[in-house]
Ligand code: ADE
């Protein structure tokens with residue numbers, strides 16, 4: 430990638446729609462919070478913890494990710510973690526972010542739901558960024574557990590805009606959560622789900638048909654099914670693609686094998702996201718630089734990715750249009766050269 434192209438993707442206005450806030454917890458903050466809360470970690474130092482970030486698949490990552498999250502105990506811990514992410518996002522010219530959080534990871538350890546939601550929400554309210562929250566259910570747990578989690582979160586209904594589905598994908602298909610998603614739909618919550626990351630294209634189909642999701646998180650395996658790919662393109666179903674995550678978790682061996690360009694060529698509303706930036710080697714702009722370095726992507730792709738990120742956002746139409754206009758104005762300066 431040229432120096433100019435690098436600056437263009439770094440400085441362009443963008444939205445981030447796939448970021449797990451617990452995945453933004455940097456090793457340094459893990460150690461600070463462990464000390465503050467008297468939690469003993471299995472690793473003697475920041476460097477030893479970081480050295481353990483050598484993943485072979487999704488599960489090998491999730492085991493370390495849940496261990497890292499165990500240092501979060503108090504409302505202020507959730508605030509500090511979220512404030513740190515929002516600062517990084519702002520530096521990457523993120524204008525709007527929709528943040529996933531995993532309440533079951535914390536409530537199972539006795540942390541009150543109020544402290545989880547209020548801490549994350551207060552940091553969003555204090556930030557100049559536009560930010561919304563999406564509560565994710567852990568799919569390796571039961572649907573009953575998800576329903577109980579939803580009930581516990583409903584007193585804070587005004588503080589999150591939607592629900593998602595994450596954690597170990599294979600063996601936990603979307604249909605396992607059909608009832609709780611139907612309830613969320615009745616409550617007016619926006620619906621998303623991880624599907625087609627490690628799981629087969631059939632999981633993308635059941636996420637659409639049985640959960641009635643409005644975005645697919647990851648979804649990169651859709652290309653294995655041409656009819657599904659055509660369907661996703663025709664309905665303009667967004668895919669929140671996470672390039673560094675996909676290579677770190679071996680969905681693709683190397684960045685040059687990533688299918689982002691094929692997804693765009695198929696007319697899919699794909700965009701770039703960081704997933705778990707503290708674990709996968711970088712925040713949103715690091716993902717843009719990595720994927721633009723490895724693939725033959727140019728100015729038109731950058732423009733499309735930025736537009737797609739706002740098109741796929743859960744924002745009121747006028748706000749969305751203002752962001753899209755900002756993107757088009759930004760790119761009009763380069764289209765003439
Ligand atoms: N939780 C955090 N990151 C995840 C991912 N990439 N897939 C599934 N669950 C997750």
Ligand code: ZN
Nearest residue numbers: 449595646704
């Ligand atoms: Zn994810």
